[in-house]
Structures are given as structure tokens and as C-alpha cells.
Amino acid sequence: MDELALSVRNLSTVYDTGGSVVHAVRDVSFDLRRTERLGVVGESGSGKSALALSILGLIEPPGRVVEGEIVLGGRDISKLSDRQLGAVRGKEIALVLQDPSSALDPVKTIGSQIVEALTVHEPDLRRAAVRRRAAELLREVDISQAERRLDDYPHQYSGGMRQRVAIAIAIANNPRVLIADEPTTALDVTTQAQVLALLDRLVDEHRTAVILITHNLGIVSDFCDSVAVMYAGRFVETSGVDHIFVAPTHPYSEALLKCVPNPERLAEGPLPAISGFPPDLSQLPSGCSFAPRCPVGRDLPQCHEQAPVPHRVSGPAGEASVECHFAEQRIREVAV
Numbered sequence: 136m137d138e139l140a141l142s143v144r145n146l147s148t149v150y151d152t153g154g155s156v157v158h159a160v161r162d163v164s165f166d167l168r169r170t171e172r173l174g175v176v177g178e179s180g181s182g183k184s185a186l187a188l189s190i191l192g193l194i195e196p197p198g199r200v201v202e203g204e205i206v207l208g209g210r211d212i213s214k215l216s217d218r219q220l221g222a223v224r225g226k227e228i229a230l231v232l233q234d235p236s237s238a239l240d241p242v243k244t245i246g247s248q249i250v251e252a253l254t255v256h257e258p259d260l261r262r263a264a265v266r267r268r269a270a271e272l273l274r275e276v277d278i279s280q281a282e283r284r285l286d287d288y289p290h291q292y293s294g295g296m297r298q299r300v301a302i303a304i305a306i307a308n309n310p311r312v313l314i315a316d317e318p319t320t321a322l323d324v325t326t327q328a329q330v331l332a333l334l335d336r337l338v339d340e341h342r343t344a345v346i347l348i349t350h351n352l353g354i355v356s357d358f359c360d361s362v363a364v365m366y367a368g369r370f371v372e373t374s375g376v377d378h379i380f381v382a383p384t385h386p387y388s389e390a391l392l393k394c395v396p397n398p399e400r401l402a403e404g405p406l407p408a409i410s411g412f413p414p415d416l417s418q419l420p421s422g423c424s425f426a427p428r429c430p431v432g433r434d435l436p437q438c439h440e441q442a443p444v445p446h447r448v449s450g451p452a453g454e455a456s457v458e459c460h461f462a463e464q465r466i467r468e469v470a471v
Contacts, residue, residue: 138168140167140168143204144206145162146189146205147203151198152197155418157416158419159368160189163186164370165370169344170338172345173346173362173363174358174376175363178413192215207227207311225252225255227311227312228310228312229305229312230313233317235298241288241290244288245285245288248304252304253268273300294326295326295329298318302333306341312343314348316348317349327354331358347359352380353395371388371425372388372456375454378450382451382469384462384469394408422437432461437460445458450466
């Protein structure tokens, strides 16, 4: 078993706007081991990006982390100062954003930006050595003519190439954990596949753990080992990736899967949509947050009055932790 890279316990983040408090991340806990690839999925506004920023210590006012431990490589980084966190980010944990243009400075060469990522953590590196390392990183992410292209600017690279550069910068210091927030959304299908293949190879070569934030369940099935389904700031179902696709147990997980295009269902008409809307995170219900939209619990008082606790269930494709009052009943129905 690979060593533990990241352990998050009871993480909660709020945004206090003065008139209301938005509970963006609510009591989230999980473990991530070296080389493990965790997919975090859910609708927009479910808290996925807020979770990533909370782990990285990048929540800005009026947001703040109000509770929780974030143990990275055996050290609780949630207790570090901003300056101490600056020494951790990019070296032990790194981020790849959805839009590489927001991560790259348009008036600096690609080489200077990779060099900066290297020297901020190792300022004593010689200039020639650090440039060689920058070229090696470009080659590692499949940029041809790497030495020459160090002197190009971001606008001289295609969108897929800019995303590869962002990945090169993220892995420059061989971090334990890489958080990729929708890294393929802005790319065409072919380039998406190339970027995922690149990440797959880098995980194996660097033994990096990856948190992949996405709304694309197809990407999760191809790339991830485990998956966390996030709704209203909480993980409502976590399991190995096979379980989600074979026996989704939480009604929200099942509803998400029904929205995935399937050639076998094309003749049946348009894709189904999840009815209703996500809850207002400043006025959370007392019961299950999904109950108003849930085909199982919509009309049941228990689901509206009592918040479910995680249930450990075992199904035909492995175990899962599910926050649903009827988790055991639903997994039995799947297993029949």
C-alpha cells in the first residue's frame, strides 16, 4: 500500500457576506495515497473548487476555513501562516487550473515562468542548470523542440500546449499532491485525451497523488481510481470508481450518471436532467440537502427532518460510504 500523501479531516469553509453565511464546504474528510487518483464530481456550485482552494490555503475574504485538519506528508498545513504555506505550495502540493491562460503571465517567456517555479523553492540553482531542467520539463510534457520553445511567449502556444506548460510548472518540484481543477474543460476531445494520458504517465513516474475536479464522469471512469460525489458542500458518496458506475447508491450519484450521454439511450429521446435546483448554501435544510430533488426521499418526512449520517455499504463492485437514510436498502436492490 502506498504511503499516505494527504489526509483531510472535518474540513469546513464559509463565506461570510455580512448578510448571510454561505457554507461552501461542510465537514469533508478523506485520505489520499501516493499515486492515487481521486475524482471529485458534482454540479456547478457543489463546492468542488472551494474544497481545492481550502486545501491549498487560497480561500480569500470574505471566505475562511473555520474547521478541519489538512495533513500533508505528516504535517498539518492548516495551522501554517501564509508565508509558511507559500513554501509548501508548488513544492509539496500544486494546482493546475481550468484555464491555463490565467496561470501564465502573457508578458513573460515560458522558460522564465518555469525557471521561477523552480528557483522560488531552490534559489541556489545555477542559471544553466535551471534552464536545462526547464527544458527537461517541457520535454516531459511532450513539447517538441523544448530548448528553443523556452523563449516563446504563451500566445505562441496552442491551448493544449499551454495546459501542458501549466502541468510542467505544477510538477516542477515533484509535489506529493497535484490538484487539477477542470484541466480539460476548455480543450477539444483529442487534446483532452492527450492531457489525461500525460497526467496518467506523470502519476506513475513521479508517484504523485491527484485530485481531479471535474463534471465529466467519462473522464473519471478513464482516469480515476476512486471518486467522491459532492453535493451542497459535502461528500455524499465516496467509493472506488467501479462502484459508482456499477452500483451508484446515493440517489444524486444515480441521477448524475443518468445525465451522461449513452449511445444505447439515444433513441429514447433527450438526456434526462436532475429536477429542481441545488439548495441555497446560506439557508441549508435541517434534513438531507438532496431531499427536495430526490425521487426516493422527496415525500418522506425523515429525509426532510433528519440529516443522514454516512453508511458503509458493500455492493457488487466494492464498498462505498454513502450519506443516505436508505443506503443499505438501495445497495441490496442493486445486488439482487
